[in-house]
Amino acid sequence: MDLSVRIGSLTLKNPLVAASGCFGYGVEYADLFDLSSLGGVAVKGLFLSEREGHPAPRIVETPAGMLNAIGLQGIGVRRFVTEKLPELRTRNVTVVVNVCGTTIDEYAEVSRILSDHEGVHAIELNISCPNIKEGGIQFGCSLIGTRDVVSAVRKVTKLPIIPKLTPNVTDVAAFAIAAEDAGADAVSLVNTFLAMVIDVETRRPKISNGLGGLSGPAIRPIAVRMVHECRQAVKIPIIGMGGIMDARDVLEFMIAGATAVQVGTANFVDPLVWGKLLDGVQDYMRRHDLTRISDLVGTLDLKGKVAAAAH
Amino acid sequence: MQYTAAMPSDIAAAVISNTPLSDDYNVLALAAPAIATAAIPGQFVMVKAATGHDPLLRRPFSVFEILNDTSGAVIGFSLLNKRIGPSTSLLYDARLGDRVSCLGPLGTAFTMVNAPSEAWMVAGGVGLAPFATLASALVKRGVTTTLFYGARRAEELFYVDWFRDLGVRLILATEDGSRGERGRVIAPLEQALMARAPEQPVTLYACGPEGMLAATANVAATFKRPCQVSVERTMGCGMGGCYSCVVPMRDAQGQRHHVRSCLAGPVLDADRIFWD
Numbered sequence: 001m002d003l004s005v006r007i008g009s010l011t012l013k014n015p016l017v018a019a020s021g022c023f024g025y026g027v028e029y030a031d032l033f034d035l036s037s038l039g040g041v042a043v044k045g046l047f048l049s050e051r052e053g054h055p056a057p058r059i060v061e062t063p064a065g066m067l068n069a070i071g072l073q074g075i076g077v078r079r080f081v082t083e084k085l086p087e088l089r090t091r092n093v094t095v096v097v098n099v100c101g102t103t104i105d106e107y108a109e110v111s112r113i114l115s116d117h118e119g120v121h122a123i124e125l126n127i128s129c130p131n132i133k134e135g136g137i138q139f140g141c142s143l144i145g146t147r148d149v150v151s152a153v154r155k156v157t158k159l160p161i162i163p164k165l166t167p168n169v170t171d172v173a174a175f176a177i178a179a180e181d182a183g184a185d186a187v188s189l190v191n192t193f194l195a196m197v198i199d200v201e202t203r204r205p206k207i208s209n210g211l212g213g214l215s216g217p218a219i220r221p222i223a224v225r226m227v228h229e230c231r232q233a234v235k236i237p238i239i240g241m242g243g244i245m246d247a248r249d250v251l252e253f254m255i256a257g258a259t260a261v262q263v264g265t266a267n268f269v270d271p272l273v274w275g276k277l278l279d280g281v282q283d284y285m286r287r288h289d290l291t292r293i294s295d296l297v298g299t300l301d302l303k304g305k306v307a308a309a310a311h
Numbered sequence: 312m313q314y315t316a317a318m319p320s321d322i323a324a325a326v327i328s329n330t331p332l333s334d335d336y337n338v339l340a341l342a343a344p345a346i347a348t349a350a351i352p353g354q355f356v357m358v359k360a361a362t363g364h365d366p367l368l369r370r371p372f373s374v375f376e377i378l379n380d381t382s383g384a385v386i387g388f389s390l391l392n393k394r395i396g397p398s399t400s401l402l403y404d405a406r407l408g409d410r411v412s413c414l415g416p417l418g419t420a421f422t423m424v425n426a427p428s429e430a431w432m433v434a435g436g437v438g439l440a441p442f443a444t445l446a447s448a449l450v451k452r453g454v455t456t457t458l459f460y461g462a463r464r465a466e467e468l469f470y471v472d473w474f475r476d477l478g479v480r481l482i483l484a485t486e487d488g489s490r491g492e493r494g495r496v497i498a499p500l501e502q503a504l505m506a507r508a509p510e511q512p513v514t515l516y517a518c519g520p521e522g523m524l525a526a527t528a529n530v531a532a533t534f535k536r537p538c539q540v541s542v543e544r545t546m547g548c549g550m551g552g553c554y555s556c557v558v559p560m561r562d563a564q565g566q567r568h569h570v571r572s573c574l575a576g577p578v579l580d581a582d583r584i585f586w587d
C-alpha cells in the first residue's frame with residue numbers, strides 16, 4: 001500500500017501532519033513515539049523574535065471543541081533553528097514551519113532564514129491567526145494581502161510555500177485562487193473560527209483575550225465544506241484540517257479534496273492518535289481496494305444517489 | 312526540581328471504587344499500576360472523563376494516593392475530585408468498572424527536603440491532593456512534616472485522621488470556624504513561621520487556590536523560607552504541545568517569561584512566579 005502524497009516538490013510518507021500550535025516544536029513528543037513516522041510536523045508559529053503571548057486563561061472548552069487565544073507565544077525563528085531544528089533533523093522529521101509576521105518584510109525575512117537551514121521542508125504561511133491584532137489575519141482577510149505575502153516569500157525561498165487560510169471570510173476559494181496565482185505550492189485550511197465564550201456569572205469572557213479561535217470536531221463540517229470549495233477552484237494541493245478525531249475524518253477531508261491533512265486538537269485529547277489514524281486509513285484502503293491513498297483525493301461523488309443516513 | 316523523562320503511559324483504567332466524601336468531593340480509585348508505579352509526589356495525570364467528544368479535553372489531576380493490594384503490590388492510584396464542571400461531574404458519578412482514560416505520570420515533581428529541615432505543607436480545599444503522596448515520602452525519609460490545611464467548613468476537611476496516623480502534625484482552619492482556626496490557613500502559617508528560629512530550616516510546599524498560593528509565597532519570602540507551589544492552570548494537553556497552562560515567571564536574568572506549567576511544573580519555585 002502506498003500512503004505517500006505529494007505537496008509540490010515535497011513527498012510526505014503519509015498524509016498525516018501534526019497541526020501548528022498543537023504539537024509544540026515537535027520535540028515535546030519525541031519520547032512518546034517516532035516522529036519520523038508522521039507525514040510531517042507543522043511547528044508552532046514563529047515570528048522573527050520571541051513573543052510571550054497572552055496571559056492565562058488561554059483556552060476554554062466548548063461543546064465538542066475548544067476556544068484558544070494563545071497569542072502566538074514563541075521562541076522566534078533564530079532560537080528555533082539553533083535550539084529545536086537540530087534535534088528534529090537528527091530524528092528525520094519532515095518539518096513544516098508555520099511562519100508569522102506583522103509585516104510582509106517579516107514573513108519574507110523569517111522564510112529566508114529558514115531556507116538557509118537544512119531540515120526545513122516547507123513553509124506554512126500563517127496569515128490566519130485570529131488571536132492577535134497583527135498576527136497576519138489582516139493579510140489573510142484581504143485578497144491583495146494574501147497575494148503580496150505569498151509573492152514576497154516566493155522571491156526568497158525555493159521551499160514549498162503553503163499559505164494557511166482563515167475560514168473567517170465569506171468566500172474562501174477566492175483566497176485559495178489568490179494564493180495559487182501568487183505562486184503558492186499548496187494551501188492549508190482551516191485555521192480556527194473566531195469565537196467567544198462568556199461566563200454568565202461574572203459577565204466576562206472566559207479567556208483573557210476575550211475572543212479566541214474555535215477548533216475541534218465542532219468545526220469539522222464547515223472545514224470540509226471549505227476544502228470542497230477550494231478543490232473546485234484551484235489545482236494546487238490542499239492540506240485540510242479542522243476537527244479530525246479519527247480515520248473516518250481523515251478520509252472525509254481527502255475525499256473532499258485534501259491531499260494531506262493536519263490534526264490539531266485531537267492530539268491534545270490523545271497524543272497517540274497517530275497510529276490509530278494510520279491503521280484506520282489502511283483498513284479503509286484494504287476494504288476499498290485502494291493501493292495508493294493519493295487516488296482517493298477529490299473523489300467526492302456528487303452525482304450518485306444520496307443514501308439515507310444510517311442511525 | 313526533578314524532571315522525569317520517563318515515557319507517560321496511556322491507560323484505560325477501570326474504576327476500582329468511588330467514595331463520596333461530600334456532595335462535591337469524591338475519591339476515585341483507578342486501576343493503573345504502570346502510572347502509579349512511575350509517579351513521584353507532585354506529578355499529575357491527564358484524565359479524560361467522557362468517552363465521546365463532549366467534554367472533549369482531558370483534565371489534569373494530582374495523583375492522590377498510591378493503592379496497593381493485600382500483598383502490597385501497586386494496583387493503581389486515586390484522584391481527589393471536586394465537582395465543578397462537566398468533566399468533574401462525570402468523575403463524581405463514575406461507577407465501578409467504568410473506564411477512565413489516564414495519561415501520565417506527567418510534569419515536574421516536588422523536590423524533597425532532608426532532615427533536619429522540616430517540611431510544612433499548605434493545602435487549601437482540593438489542593439490537598441498532592442500532599443498524601445508527598446507526606447508519605449517525607450515521613451519515610453524521616454522529615455518532620457506539618458500540614459496546614461484550610462477549607463470552607465469542617466465537613467470539607469478530608470483525610471485528617473489519615474495524615475495524623477501517618478505522623479503528620481496538623482494545623483486546621485475553616486472559613487466558618489467550625490473546626491480549627493477561623494479564617495484562612497495563612498494566619499496560623501504566618502504565626503508558626505514567626506515563632507520559628509531562623510536557624511531552624513523549613514521548606515514550604517503549597518497547593519490550593521491562586522490567592523492562597525500567592526499569600527503563601529508572600530509569607531515565605533518575608534521569612535526567607537524556600538517555597539514550592541503546585542499551580543493549577545487550565546491545561547489543553549499536559550505535554551507541552553498547546554501553551555495553554557503558562558505561568559509568568561522570572562528567569563535567571565530577571566526577565567519575565569510565560570512558562571508552561573505542564574513541563575516546568577506543576578511544581579514551581581514560588582519566588583520566581585509573578586503573582587499578578
Ligand SMILES: Cc1cc2nc3c(=O)[nH]c(=O)nc-3n(C[C@H](O)[C@H](O)[C@H](O)COP(=O)(O)O)c2cc1C
Nearest residue numbers: 019020021045068190191215216242243263264265
Ligand atoms: C491551542 C492552539 C494553538 C494553535 N496555534 C496555531 C499556530 O501557532 N499557527 C497556526 O497556523 N495555527 C494554529 N492553530 C490552529 C490549528 O493549527 C488548526 O488550524 C485548528 O486548530 C483546526 O484544527 P483542529 O480542529 O484539528 O485543531 C492553533 C490551534 C490551537 C487549538
